[in-house]
Amino acid sequence: MRHHAIPGTPLFDGAAAQKGLPLNRMCFSFNSAANRDAFRRDEAAYCRKFGLTPEQREAVAERDVRKLIAAGGNIYYLAKLAGIFGLGVQDIGAQQTGMSVDAFKAKLEAAGR
Amino acid sequence: MARIIGGIGTTHVPSIGKAIADGKQNDPYWSPFFRGFDRVHQWLAREKPDVAVVFYNDHGLNFFLDKLPTFAVGAAGEYRNEDEGWGIPVSKSAAGDPDLSWHLINHLVGDGFDITICQDMLVDHAVTIPMALMWPGEGAWPVRIVPISINTVQHPLPSLARCLNLGRSVGRALDACDKDIKVVVVGTGGLSHQLDGERAGFINKEFDLLCMDELARNPDALTRYTIPQFIELAGAQGVEFLNWMAMRGALTGTVSEAHRNYHIPISNTAAATMVLENVPVAKAHACTGKGAHGEGGCSGNCIKNTIAEARKPEPVSS
Ligand SMILES: [Fe+2]
Numbered sequence: 001m002r003h004h005a006i007p008g009t010p011l012f013d014g015a016a017a018q019k020g021l022p023l024n025r026m027c028f029s030f031n032s033a034a035n036r037d038a039f040r041r042d043e044a045a046y047c048r049k050f051g052l053t054p055e056q057r058e059a060v061a062e063r064d065v066r067k068l069i070a071a072g073g074n075i076y077y078l079a080k081l082a083g084i085f086g087l088g089v090q091d092i093g094a095q096q097t098g099m100s101v102d103a104f105k106a107k108l109e110a111a112g113r
Numbered sequence: 114m115a116r117i118i119g120g121i122g123t124t125h126v127p128s129i130g131k132a133i134a135d136g137k138q139n140d141p142y143w144s145p146f147f148r149g150f151d152r153v154h155q156w157l158a159r160e161k162p163d164v165a166v167v168f169y170n171d172h173g174l175n176f177f178l179d180k181l182p183t184f185a186v187g188a189a190g191e192y193r194n195e196d197e198g199w200g201i202p203v204s205k206s207a208a209g210d211p212d213l214s215w216h217l218i219n220h221l222v223g224d225g226f227d228i229t230i231c232q233d234m235l236v237d238h239a240v241t242i243p244m245a246l247m248w249p250g251e252g253a254w255p256v257r258i259v260p261i262s263i264n265t266v267q268h269p270l271p272s273l274a275r276c277l278n279l280g281r282s283v284g285r286a287l288d289a290c291d292k293d294i295k296v297v298v299v300g301t302g303g304l305s306h307q308l309d310g311e312r313a314g315f316i317n318k319e320f321d322l323l324c325m326d327e328l329a330r331n332p333d334a335l336t337r338y339t340i341p342q343f344i345e346l347a348g349a350q351g352v353e354f355l356n357w358m359a360m361r362g363a364l365t366g367t368v369s370e371a372h373r374n375y376h377i378p379i380s381n382t383a384a385a386t387m388v389l390e391n392v393p394v395a396k397a398h399a400c401t402g403k404g405a406h407g408e409g410g411c412s413g414n415c416i417k418n419t420i421a422e423a424r425k426p427e428p429v430s431s
Contacts, residue, residue: 092308
């Protein structure tokens with residue numbers, strides 16, 4: 001249903017929302033510090049508890065943001081997961097664009113000129 | 114009579130919360146952004162609003178994707194923030210104004226906006242960071258708030274026209290409110306930015322400047338963009354500008370731009386701050402003496418007012 005595909009730009013639509021519900025639900029749970037700790041203690045068990053699909057479990061294990069989005073992850077929820085790995089929005093921006101973090105930051109700076 | 118003194122648009126990037134907590138306002142990275150609030154502080158100190166109506170989007174604190182309202186209006190006496198999971202400090206709470214909330218809710222539903230009513234509502238950084246920017250320092254914030262959330266996360270999103278009209282309905286409700294209060298309307302988020310996909314880091318200065326120009330002068334012109342068109346130009350999360358559209362809609366008088374600051378980048382975002390002043394026009398629907406009017410003016414139920422609203426067609430978009 002993506003009538004207006006925008007290059008390089010995922011739209012979090014109904015298809016993504018349905019697919020991503022278990023993954024996003026897990027990420028939503030990371031609003032709680034106790035849940036973040038439980039994930040850190042046993043990542044695989046925590047993913048199973050939320051019923052993540054094999055594709056989603058693999059994407060989590062690989063810390064691969066593009067795969068997480070392809071598996072239905074919404075970026076605002078994924079940011080809570082990325083935070084557990086110590087990754088900020090520039091880190092995940094760099095990862096998705098295949099740039100170094102410094103190059104990604106330089107790109108942001110350049111947009112202001 | 115409630116008086117709408119104006120609107121403020123501001124970015125709400127989470128890392129601003131950290132910068133405030135760490136006292137980095139004068140760091141070279143941050144100061145071009147924070148300095149843009151000096152004029153906002155002067156304006157607020159002069160105007161002294163009693164209430165802020167805040168249009169914002171929740172990023173997964175109060176709402177989850179299991180039940181996600183397109184528009185939701187807070188009706189709580191207090192709005193707390195909580196751990197949002199990405200390491201920004203938990204904010205102090207904001208005081209609510211349940212009477213005004215219910216006035217707006219009654220008007221909005223009567224006006225065809227089938228909003229969700231929230232007597233319990235956590236507010237995330239999209240409310241608390243703008244509050245901390247507008248009223249920095251210790252102690253309670255000097256205004257009560259009515260938070261109104263707009264879904265900018267889960268497509269389909271409401272159109273730019275729909276959000277402008279939501280704001281207009283709020284503005285009419287405020288004009289019809291007989292409380293003796295001064296109201297500032299706030300729209301948070303944006304401007305251009307994109308966090309996800311191969312186009313992550315996308316920023317569009319030219320388009321942001323156009324949006325700010327049009328917002329002040331002729332917001333209806335912006336309704337020509339469909340949501341996908343807008344995202345193509347402003348980035349996937351740049352669509353938070355819907356909150357600014359609603360803010361602008363609520364300014365029912367003569368609007369002029371009093372202040373603007375624009376700086377790239379804060380985090381992954383083009384950071385913008387804007388103050389729009391609103392000078393109320395003399396009541397176009399002056400009392401006929403036949404409606405439900407008190408000494409204080411129109412209650413919003415008079416016949417002329419109703420006709421004027423019914424005649425205002427909603428532009429069709431996307
Ligand atoms: Fe946001």
